[in-house]
Amino acid sequence: MPPLPHVTHLLSEAPDTCDAAVVLTYDERLLRRKRLETLDGDGFMIDLPHLTNLDEYWGVALDDGRKIAIRPAEEAVLVITGDLPRLAWHIGNRHTPCEIGTETLVIREDHVLEAMLKGLGAGISRAQRPFTPEKGAYGTGRTMGHAHAPSHGHGPHHDHEHGHSHG
Known part of the structure; x- marks a missing residue:
């Protein structure tokens, strides 16, 4: 089985041609590393340096030259x-x-x-x-x-100081 094509970079704007599309839910559009599949059933690998919100991009470019659109799922x-x-x-x-x-x-x-x-x-x-x-x-x-850890930016006294509970 040949290796999967990899994403070379994220695309901010639509290219002249689109070769395929991937449809992802809101949660799925926040990712770092994952095997994705186009609507045509072709797999590819996305491996980003950090967790990325794909909503900020039109799509991805693959190392085989294809341009894949990212579309939100219903x-x-x-x-x-x-x-x-x-x-x-x-x-x-x-x-x-x-x-x-x-x-x-x-x-x-x-x-x-x-x-x-x-x-x-x-x-x-x-x-x-x-x-x-x-x-x-x-x-x-x-x-x-709403469920979040202290690293969210709220100090340990958040509920008391701001008069709002996260319970």
């Missing part, structure tokens, strides 16, 4: 309507990735957050669609889920 999401600024504040307070539109907010399906948002008067509908939430506060990176 996922189970909640489409939220209502008092968007207030609801966005509560979602953000839980460090939850969120797509922010002019008329809706979109988060991944989560029964606990769904119950909280309904309690706040939100309208909620379920959908199956690509999930591409806002990037980090500085235009790169990711908003991580």
Whole structure:
């Protein structure tokens, strides 16, 4: 069996031609090293120097010359309507990735957050669609889920000093 082609570099912009595509969920688009497979069933290896959010790139270039697009997979999401600024504040307070539109907010399906948002008067509908939430506060990176370790940037006295619990 011949060795798998490897990614030589990430592509920021679409090239003139696209040879194939890979479809990945939001979680799968954050990676460092993994064997991926195109929609055509061709495998290739991605081995990056550090954990990378592939949402920041159009795709990848392989050592065999092919250009592979990265596309978001459809996922189970909640489409939220209502008092968007207030609801966005509560979602953000839980460090939850969120797509922010002019008329809706979109988060991944989560029964606990769904119950909280309904309690706040939100309208909620379920959908199956690509999930591409806002990037980090500085235009790169990711908003991580609510469960986090002290390395998240919060000191040991975070709950007391900021009056908010992460329990």
